[in-house]
Amino acid sequence: GEDVEQSLFLSVREGDSSVINCTYTDSSSTYLYWYKQEPGAGLQLLTYIFSNMDMKQDQRLTVLLNKKDKHLSLRIADTQTGDSAIYFCAEATGNQFYFGTGTSLTVIP
Amino acid sequence: DAGVIQSPRHEVTEMGQEVTLRCKPISGHDYLFWYRQTMMRGLELLIYFNNNVPIDDSGMPEDRFSAKMPNASFSTLKIQPSEPRDSAVYFCASSLSSGDGYTFGSGTRLTVV
Numbered sequence: 001g002e003d004v005e006q007s008l009f010l011s012v013r014e015g016d017s018s019v020i021n022c023t024y025t026d027s028s029s030t031y032l033y034w035y036k037q038e039p040g041a042g043l044q045l046l047t048y049i050f051s052n053m054d055m056k057q058d059q060r061l062t063v064l065l066n067k068k069d070k071h072l073s074l075r076i077a078d079t080q081t082g083d084s085a086i087y088f089c090a091e092a093t094g095n096q097f098y099f100g101t102g103t104s105l106t107v108i109p
Numbered sequence: 110d111a112g113v114i115q116s117p118r119h120e121v122t123e124m125g126q127e128v129t130l131r132c133k134p135i136s137g138h139d140y141l142f143w144y145r146q147t148m149m150r151g152l153e154l155l156i157y158f159n160n161n162v163p164i165d166d167s168g169m170p171e172d173r174f175s176a177k178m179p180n181a182s183f184s185t186l187k188i189q190p191s192e193p194r195d196s197a198v199y200f201c202a203s204s205l206s207s208g209d210g211y212t213f214g215s216g217t218r219l220t221v222v
Contacts, residue, residue: 031210033210035213041215041216042113042200042213042214042215042216043200043202043211043213044213045210045211045212048210088152096154096157096165097142097154097211099151099152100151101151102151102152
């Protein structure tokens with residue numbers, strides 16, 4: 001399968017911005033996604049970006065895509081304690097998704 | 110729509126027993142995926158179906174695992190016989206087509222003792 005890599009942990013203070021990074025290997029990916037997983041729950045689709053875009057903003061979420069470097073990031077503005085969760089990036093190649101290892105975000109009050 | 114529905118939410122069984130996990134995808138979705146999540150290996154795709162037909166089962170760990178999709182609204186993942194190393198959270202997901210994103214169920218937490 002394709003390699004999708006993320007750092008494992010991130011801690012931020014409440015009210016600060018969080019930036020979660022992801023790198024992928026398949027340059028033919030058509031869509032890239034961010035999912036959020038809260039404890040004991042399934043993965044929830046947060047946002048996605050089409051590969052011909054370089055930025056997408058949705059309220060507190062900003063997705064940046066650098067296709068040349070195969071780098072995807074998710075910025076969460078004004079991070080709240082409710083944002084504490086594991087965040088997965090995923091790339092879609094054809095009908096299959098390849099998920100990263102997930103980044104565990106801890107928000108410190 | 111109630112989303113992707115999985116049952117049971119939790120399953121505890123003894124080694125050697127048969128385990129059946131169930132999934133009801135979102136109505137109209139023509140792709141269905143089974144994933145396994147563990148701390149050590151993260152999310153692993155086990156198998157996926159398109160229009161009830163298994164397309165890729167290369168992620169199924171071994172012959173003890175089998176999956177079926179007898180109709181568009183139901184799929185099962187069976188483990189027989191179960192082993193302690195099968196303990197994990199098993200997720201079912203469905204999608205309409207690539208690009209739409211998957212919708213995940215809440216998962217079944219399986220513990221084999």
